[in-house]
Amino acid sequence: MRGDVVAIGDDLSVETLRDAYRHGIFPWPHEELATMPWFSPRRRTVIVFDELHVGRSLRKSEKRSGFTYSIDRAFDQVIASCAGSPRGDEAGTWIGPDIIAAYTRLHRAGDAHSVEVWRDEELVGGLYGVDPGGVFTGESMFHRATDASKLALLFLIEHLRQRGATWIDCQVTTPHMAALGAREISRNRFLDMLAEQQSLGLSLF
Numbered sequence: 001m002r003g004d005v006v007a008i009g010d011d012l013s014v015e016t017l018r019d020a021y022r023h024g025i026f027p028w029p030h031e032e033l034a035t036m037p038w039f040s041p042r043r044r045t046v047i048v049f050d051e052l053h054v055g056r057s058l059r060k061s062e063k064r065s066g067f068t069y070s071i072d073r074a075f076d077q078v079i080a081s082c083a084g085s086p087r088g089d090e091a092g093t094w095i096g097p098d099i100i101a102a103y104t105r106l107h108r109a110g111d112a113h114s115v116e117v118w119r120d121e122e123l124v125g126g127l128y129g130v131d132p133g134g135v136f137t138g139e140s141m142f143h144r145a146t147d148a149s150k151l152a153l154l155f156l157i158e159h160l161r162q163r164g165a166t167w168i169d170c171q172v173t174t175p176h177m178a179a180l181g182a183r184e185i186s187r188n189r190f191l192d193m194l195a196e197q198q199s200l201g202l203s204l205f
Contacts, residue, residue, distance in 0.1 A: 007038040012102035014109045021111070021132035022198070024191050026139075026171065029094045044190035045170040045182050049161055053181035054154065061147040062154065067124070069155040070116045071205065075107045078114040078126040082140035095140060103139070106130065113205050115156045117148045124148045127156065131204050134197035136160055137169040141176075150176060164202045167193065 006025060020026060025040045083095035106112040107128075113136075117125035125148025127141035136156065143149040157168060170177045173184060185193075 004039050004041045005037045006040045008033075008035045009038070010036045010098075012036075012098060014105050014111070017102060017106050017130070018109070018111055018132075021130045021137060024132075024187070024194050026130075026137065027099075029096065029099065039171075040187060041172060042187050043184040044187060045173045045177060045184050046167050046190065046193070047157070047170060047177065047180060047182045048167045049157060050166070051181045051183070052157065053179070055179070058147060058150060058154075062151055065145075065147070065151065066119065067145075067148065067151060068118045069152065070118065071156075071159065072107070072113055074116050074123060074126075075112070075114040075128060076104060077123055078116060078128050078142070079103055079140075081123065081126065081142045081144075082128065085140075085142040103128065103130075110205075115152045115159075117143075117145075117152045117155075119145060125152050127152050132194070132198070134200050134202040134204065135165060135167065135169055135194060136204065137171065139171075150180070153180070160204055163204050164200065165197070165204060169194075 020038060025038050027036050028039050029036055079100055083093050083100060103112050112128060112130050114128040115126055116123055124145035125143040127138060127149060129136050129138040141149040170182050173182060
């Protein structure tokens, strides 16, 4: 964690979050720290769309699932579901009430977005994140049906690709992201890519 934390502070206003994400910085609460740490990882994880790897079993699941998808239809439900999802051996979740309130405000301001996966009218998966200008920064995902979170991400990538985006920011590596072709790049390379995307003026949502 040392070297990845670039600031500390508990200001989660829309203006502070918006400015932080535009500079590649995000808050990530840690129980052992009394004040909120803000991260800009030295090694940043991204998925370049041309390097996306979708295995045969996931493609079969996509065809057979019968899921439908939406964007920004149920942000409140998605972030609450992410907060309530088990995280392996981790105790609790970093998505506490303050984070939920802050990102809900950011969503209402037009900067945070959600993808929903539905089985009929039941929400079975989804993800949420932030658009700091021409690229999507993923925050968290959840699933209540097999492959629902991965399929939410595939749906989002196709949506972004159609609007001119070429990559997505995953922040840090997880097994799910690695399986889809995610790779790490340096902080400086990430910030250059972010600035390039922002200069294009793409409208993603």
